[in-house]
Amino acid sequence: LRIHSIRATCACSSGHPTSCCSAAEIMSVLFFHAMRYKRTEPEHRDNDRFVLSKGHAAPILYAAWAEIGDIRESDLLSLRKIHCDLEGHPTTRLSFVDVATGSLGQGLGAACGMAYTGKYFDKASYRVFCLMGDGESSEGSVWEALAFASHYNLDNLVAVFDVNRLGQSGTAPLEHCTDIYQNRCEAFGWNTYLVDGHDVEALCHAFWQAAQVKNKPTAVIAKTFKGRGIPNIEDAENWHGKPMPKERADAIIQLIESQIQTNRNLMPQPPVEDSPQISITNIKMTSLPTYKAGDKIATRKACGLALAKLGHAHERVIVLDGDTKNSTFSEIFKKEHPERFIECFIAEQNMVSVALGCATRGRTIAFASTFAAFLTRAFDQIRMGAISQTDINLIGSHCGVSVGEDGPSQMALEDLAMFRSIPNCTIFYPSDAISTEHAVYLAANTKGMCFIRTTRPETAIIYTAQENFEIGQAKVVRHSVNDKVTVIGAGVTLHEALAAADDLSQQGISIRVIDPFTIKPLDTATIISSAKATGGRVITVEDHYREGGIGEAVCAAVSREPDILVHQLAVTEVPRSGKPSELLDMFGISAKQIIEAVKYTLMS
Numbered sequence: 001l002r003i004h005s006i007r008a009t010c011a012c013s014s015g016h017p018t019s020c021c022s023a024a025e026i027m028s029v030l031f032f033h034a035m036r037y038k039r040t041e042p043e044h045r046d047n048d049r050f051v052l053s054k055g056h057a058a059p060i061l062y063a064a065w066a067e068i069g070d071i072r073e074s075d076l077l078s079l080r081k082i083h084c085d086l087e088g089h090p091t092t093r094l095s096f097v098d099v100a101t102g103s104l105g106q107g108l109g110a111a112c113g114m115a116y117t118g119k120y121f122d123k124a125s126y127r128v129f130c131l132m133g134d135g136e137s138s139e140g141s142v143w144e145a146l147a148f149a150s151h152y153n154l155d156n157l158v159a160v161f162d163v164n165r166l167g168q169s170g171t172a173p174l175e176h177c178t179d180i181y182q183n184r185c186e187a188f189g190w191n192t193y194l195v196d197g198h199d200v201e202a203l204c205h206a207f208w209q210a211a212q213v214k215n216k217p218t219a220v221i222a223k224t225f226k227g228r229g230i231p232n233i234e235d236a237e238n239w240h241g242k243p244m245p246k247e248r249a250d251a252i253i254q255l256i257e258s259q260i261q262t263n264r265n266l267m268p269q270p271p272v273e274d275s276p277q278i279s280i281t282n283i284k285m286t287s288l289p290t291y292k293a294g295d296k297i298a299t300r301k302a303c304g305l306a307l308a309k310l311g312h313a314h315e316r317v318i319v320l321d322g323d324t325k326n327s328t329f330s331e332i333f334k335k336e337h338p339e340r341f342i343e344c345f346i347a348e349q350n351m352v353s354v355a356l357g358c359a360t361r362g363r364t365i366a367f368a369s370t371f372a373a374f375l376t377r378a379f380d381q382i383r384m385g386a387i388s389q390t391d392i393n394l395i396g397s398h399c400g401v402s403v404g405e406d407g408p409s410q411m412a413l414e415d416l417a418m419f420r421s422i423p424n425c426t427i428f429y430p431s432d433a434i435s436t437e438h439a440v441y442l443a444a445n446t447k448g449m450c451f452i453r454t455t456r457p458e459t460a461i462i463y464t465a466q467e468n469f470e471i472g473q474a475k476v477v478r479h480s481v482n483d484k485v486t487v488i489g490a491g492v493t494l495h496e497a498l499a500a501a502d503d504l505s506q507q508g509i510s511i512r513v514i515d516p517f518t519i520k521p522l523d524t525a526t527i528i529s530s531a532k533a534t535g536g537r538v539i540t541v542e543d544h545y546r547e548g549g550i551g552e553a554v555c556a557a558v559s560r561e562p563d564i565l566v567h568q569l570a571v572t573e574v575p576r577s578g579k580p581s582e583l584l585d586m587f588g589i590s591a592k593q594i595i596e597a598v599k600y601t602l603m604s
Contacts, residue, residue, distance in 0.1 A: 009243035103384050415453065476530065
C-alpha cells in the first residue's frame with residue numbers, strides 16, 4: 001500500500017504520500033483481516049462499511065482496492081487526472097465510497113449514521129469503521145459525533161485515530177500524547193485501545209477485541225509516524241502534501257520492496273448476509289390532504305403531520321431533529337413512529353452528517369429538521385452532502401422576520417441563498433398546509449438533496465385537496481385578463497400578496513399573484529408568460545434577505561427577456577424583535593408595502 005501511494009502521487013506530482021504511509025498497517029489490517037465484504041460488490045448491503053475521514057489519504061484507499069482487484073494497478077497512475085475518478089479526495093463517483101470526504105471532521109458523523117442504521121433499522125451484522133486523522137480531532141463536529149455514538153450505544157462502530165503527530169502546517173496540538181486521546185474518548189463514553197499503529201499483530205488484536213464489546217463504540221488510538229518507512233522523511237515536518245521526486249521515489253520503493261518477505265494473495269472474509277432487501281422508490285400518498293378552505297395552520301405543523309403520514313406509507317422513512325421537535329412538530333412523527341425518530345440534540349453539524357450516513361446505500365429515506373437559521377452552521381456538511389450525491393431531505397422552520405418576538409438570532413434570512421448555491425438541491429417553499437404535504441411526498445421521491453422551508457405563523461388554506469403539485473411548476477393563484485402587475489410571493493408573503501390583491505381590487509387595480517412552490521428549480525416559463533401578460537412588470541416579495549433569495553432567482557430567470565422589470569421587496573437590514581405583522585411592515589414586505597410598490601411600478 002505504501003508503494004502504490006508513493007508511486008501514484010509521484011506520477012501526478014501532487015497528493016499526500018506521507019499521510020498515507022502513517023496508515024499503511026491500519027489499512028492493511030482493516031481491509032485484509034478485520035473487515036468482511038464482497039470484493040466484487042463494493043456497494044453490497046451486507047458489507048462492512050469504511051469511511052476515510054482523513055480524505056487526503058485517498059491514495060491508500062485506492063491502493064487497497066487495487067490490491068483487492070477492484071481497480072487496475074495501472075489506473076493508480078492516473079490519480080487526480082481529469083479523466084480518472086480516482087480524485088484527490090474520495091467521492092461517490094467510486095462504487096466503494098459511500099460519502100465524500102476531505103473536509104475534515106465529518107467522516108465520523110456519517111459513520112454514526114451508518115452504524116445507527118445497521119444496529120436499529122437493518123438489525124444486521126455489518127460493522128462500520130472510520131479512519132480519522134489526529135489533526136481533525138480539533139473539529140467540534142468530531143466530538144458531537146463521539147457523544148452521539150456513545151449515547152446510542154453504537155457497538156458496531158470503530159473509530160481509528162491515526163495519531164501521527166503532524167498536521168498540515170505544524171504539529172497537532174496533542175502530538176503523540178495518546179493517553180490524552182484515550183482519556184477524552186473514555187470521558188465521552190467510548191471503549192478504547194491504545195496500540196502501536198505500525199504493529200500488525202497489535203492492530204489485529206485490537207480490532208478483534210472491539211468486536212467483542214457490547215453497548216459501547218470503540219476507539220482504536222494508534223500511535224503512528226507520518227511518512228513511515230521513508231528515510232529522512234518519517235516524522236519530519238514540512239512534508240505534508242508533498243510527493244517525492246521520481247528518482248527519490250524509485251529508491252524508496254526499491255527499499256520497501258526489499259522488506260517484503262511474502263507475496264501472499266490475501267482475500268477479505270465474506271460478510272454475514274442478514275440485511276433486509278428494501279426498495280425506497282415510488283412512495284405514494286396514502287390519502288389526499290384533509291384540510292379545508294378557511295382552516296389556518298402553520299406550515300411547520302403541517303410538515304410534522306405530513307412526515308407522520310409519510311411514515312405510515314413506508315417503513316424506511318426516518319426523521320432526525322436537533323432538540324427542536326416541539327417547534328418543528330417532528331414530535332408528531334416521533335409519537336407515531338418512535339423507533340424511527342433520531343434525537344440528535346443541539347448538534348446540527350452532526351445531525352446532517354448522521355442523516356447523510358443513514359441514507360447511504362438506499363437504506364432509509366431521511367428527513368432532518370431544525371430551525372432553518374441553525375442549518376446555516378452545518379453549511380459545510382450540506383456542501384459535502386451534495387458532493388456525496390446524497391438524497392437527504394432537510395427541513396428548516398422559523399424562517400424570516402415573521403418569527404416575531406424571538407428576534408433576529410432565530411430568524412432564517414440567509415437559508416435560500418445557502419441552498420440555492422448547492423448543486424442538484426431542490427428547494428420547496430410551501431405556502432399552506434396542502435402544498436406542504438405535497439412537498440414532503442415529493443421530497444421523499446426526489447433524487448438529490450431537498451430543502452423544505454416552513455414558517456412559524458399560521459396561514460390560511462388556499463388550495464383544494466385535489467390540487468396537484470409538481471417540482472418546478474408554479475401556481476398562479478390569482479389572475480384576470482386585466483392584471484397590471486405580477487406579484488410573486490411564497491410562504492407568509494404569498495398571503496400578504498393575496499391581501500394586497502384584495503385591497504387593490506377595491507381600488508380598481510388587478511394584479512396577478514404567483515406561488516412559485518419550488519424556488520429551485522423555478523418555473524421560468526410561468527413567470528415570463530405572466531410578466532409579459534402584465535406589461536413586463538414584476539414584483540417579488542420575500543421574507544428573506546435580498547441577496548440570494550427569490551428576487552434574485554426571478555431576475556436570473558428573466559435576464560434574457562427584454563422589457564421585463566423586476567422590483568424586489570425583501571428584508572434589507574438586520575431585523576429586531578416585534579410582532580410578526582409589525583416586522584413585516586417595518587421591513588417592507590407587508591400587504592401595505594406591496595400595495596405601495598404596485599402603485600409605484602404603475603407610475604414608473
